[in-house]
Amino acid sequence: MEPSRWCAPLLLMLCLVCPAAIAAPAAESLWHRLGGDPVMTRVAASTLTQVSRDPALNRSFDGVDLPKLTAKLVEHLCSVTGGGCVYTGDSMKTAHGGLDIRQREFYGMVEALRVALDANGVAEGEKNELLRVLAPMKRDVVSK
């Protein structure tokens, strides 16, 4: 076989294999770089504790079971950052339906999340990457 005859299939094979090989290690996922389950459970719990105590933000958390909500939030964050979790909760639109969330409440929670990420030693790059992933959810969370 001439070199040119098998070179093309070989190159094609490499190209098919390469991206898969890069994407495969879970160690590279944003979830893992954020610190995975232990760090993000603390981040979620601290964010929700903060917003549920802040008189300017706690309205929509009144009577809410925070440990259960924390578990769902962790699951959700893990699922959208490549952590491999399957989110079993409602869509953001359904979960916030009827709560009449205002823009300032949304940004208040984002700020609480920022503070919690900093407090738990999450690096600037990962923090911004996470906020970029979450930003499009605003349209489903905030009432027009």
Added chain:
Amino acid sequence: MIGRVAAAALVFAVAGHAGAATLVVQVDGGSSAVVDAVVWAVPLLAAKTARPAAPLEIAQVDKTFVPGVSVAQVGAAVSFPNRDPIRHHVYSFSPARVFDLKLYSGVPVSPVTFDKAGVVVLGCNIHDRMVAYLVVVDTPHFAKSDENGNARIEGLAPGEYRISVWHPRLAADAGPKVVAVAGDTTLRSTIELKKPN
């Protein structure tokens, strides 16, 4: 034996003509009237009155179950309308009926049928303060005590009944009491309640 069955049948046959009695159970906690106590009467001898279980409703209003205490006959279909603008997720881990229902504002969900007697404790997965009790009883004769502690069970055929009383804060269940109902009857029931949480 045959004589006894015949006698019992006779009593109830007569009762059918004589009209039905009302049993009022006055429930108190020693010093004051007990509201929302569930009282039910099971006829001792007669076959259970065949009366279809009436459907009922346990709504969610302002993150509260309304009513907080309900009583239904075995076989009852209970609907759980969500009258809040937000979602709820009602569940029960009680052996009498394990279920969970996601309830979205303005979206009707099929009723749940309760086909086993027992106390069903209801909670909400989203709002942990929400709690309600549904007592499922194997008799059509039941009532809930009003603000004066009076539970009125109407339409009883004269005869002997096993009377049970239950309350969400009941400290110790003394068990049913057998009472003969000949005509309208008033009965006093003193129960011990745990302190509210």
